[in-house]
Amino acid sequence: MAQDIEIMIASVPEIGPEQKRVLFDVGLIQATVDAWGAAGVPLSRMVFPNYGCEWNHKHLPLPSMDRKAVPRLDLIGFPGGEDLEDVSLVDYAWIYHELGHILLRAHGEWFCNHFDSQINAFVKAQKLRALADSDLNKKRAESVLDRLLGFWSPGESAWSNEIACDIIALWTSGPAFLQAFLDTMDDREPDPYYLGESHPPYEVRAFALVEAAERLGWNGDIANIQDRIDAWRISPAAKARTNEYVTLTDADIVKSAVSSSIEFCRECGLEACDKDRLKAVEGLLQVDNALDFGPELVLAAWLLRGQDSVDSCQAWERKLVQALAGTVML
Numbered sequence: 001m002a003q004d005i006e007i008m009i010a011s012v013p014e015i016g017p018e019q020k021r022v023l024f025d026v027g028l029i030q031a032t033v034d035a036w037g038a039a040g041v042p043l044s045r046m047v048f049p050n051y052g053c054e055w056n057h058k059h060l061p062l063p064s065m066d067r068k069a070v071p072r073l074d075l076i077g078f079p080g081g082e083d084l085e086d087v088s089l090v091d092y093a094w095i096y097h098e099l100g101h102i103l104l105r106a107h108g109e110w111f112c113n114h115f116d117s118q119i120n121a122f123v124k125a126q127k128l129r130a131l132a133d134s135d136l137n138k139k140r141a142e143s144v145l146d147r148l149l150g151f152w153s154p155g156e157s158a159w160s161n162e163i164a165c166d167i168i169a170l171w172t173s174g175p176a177f178l179q180a181f182l183d184t185m186d187d188r189e190p191d192p193y194y195l196g197e198s199h200p201p202y203e204v205r206a207f208a209l210v211e212a213a214e215r216l217g218w219n220g221d222i223a224n225i226q227d228r229i230d231a232w233r234i235s236p237a238a239k240a241r242t243n244e245y246v247t248l249t250d251a252d253i254v255k256s257a258v259s260s261s262i263e264f265c266r267e268c269g270l271e272a273c274d275k276d277r278l279k280a281v282e283g284l285l286q287v288d289n290a291l292d293f294g295p296e297l298v299l300a301a302w303l304l305r306g307q308d309s310v311d312s313c314q315a316w317e318r319k320l321v322q323a324l325a326g327t328v329m330l
């Protein structure tokens with residue numbers, strides 16, 4: 001434990017007037033923590049950025065005498081280094097996915113219970129269906145269902161939590177997260193059918209996003225992700241879509257995870273990104289210094305990306321990030 005604490009503490013970057021990127025990232029994290037707290041889901045303020053990695057989230061419970069309120073240190077991994085030029089605002093839609101992990105840890109009981117009952121009902125129905133099978137087939141079906149429960153049963157590193165975090169990011173930052181997700185797939189070129197322990201296959205995440213985006217009114221922004229799913233299906237990688245894969249990633253389970261996630265966002269009172277909000281951000285872009293820390297930043301960057309050259313978008317981002325970093329008090 002002492003060694004873990006030392007490693008985690010050493011990962012917290014120095015925070016001073018010269019560390020502009022750190023100040024900006026701390027400002028954005030704290031603004032979100034405050035906004036979600038005001039909505040009724042208070043979170044710890046011990047959340048810090050960490051650099052030189054992919055987007056990720058790590059946490060460490062700190063020693064405490066109070067069993068009911070164990071303090072935690074949370075680190076959100078940001079790609080790039082501490083240089084302000086490494087900020088890429090559309091990509092920052094991922095921050096809401098990572099903060100989603102902290103939200104689920106603190107307030108995810110409703111989500112866990114809701115999805116748990118659905119996954120158990122699914123497994124029960126599959127077991128009933130296998131009753132007439134031979135003993136050997138029954139055993140095979142049971143072992144696949146055990147594996148399915150291992151992947152999906154709600155918990156900190158369960159597939160359901162990853163889907164929920166993607167949906168939290170979509171709920172909060174709308175089409176900007178769809179773009180950030182596409183950009184990440186372009187960067188990483190992942191095996192779309194890889195059955196990882198802690199993350200569902202990218203095909204499942206993409207399908208969940210398409211489902212959720214349709215339900216949240218972003219039907220016009222899903223074509224690129226749907227095209228990606230279609231292209232994977234006719235690629236050599238698709239040979240990994242065995243019968244077992246299809247059971248483990250059953251579309252009904254994914255749809256249940258999406259429904260539970262959307263309801264969870266509603267239960268938490270998180271402010272949703274919708275068409276009206278996007279219009280409001282368009283208006284803010286016309287006014288000097290109108291943008292403040294919040295999802296409006298990623299939405300504004302996403303809107304400009306579709307209108308301006310790469311160079312002018314970057315120049316706009318640098319100026320904005322620099323100015324906002326300067327407003328963070330130490």
Ligand SMILES: [Zn+2]
Nearest residue numbers: 097101162165
């Ligand atoms: Zn995650």
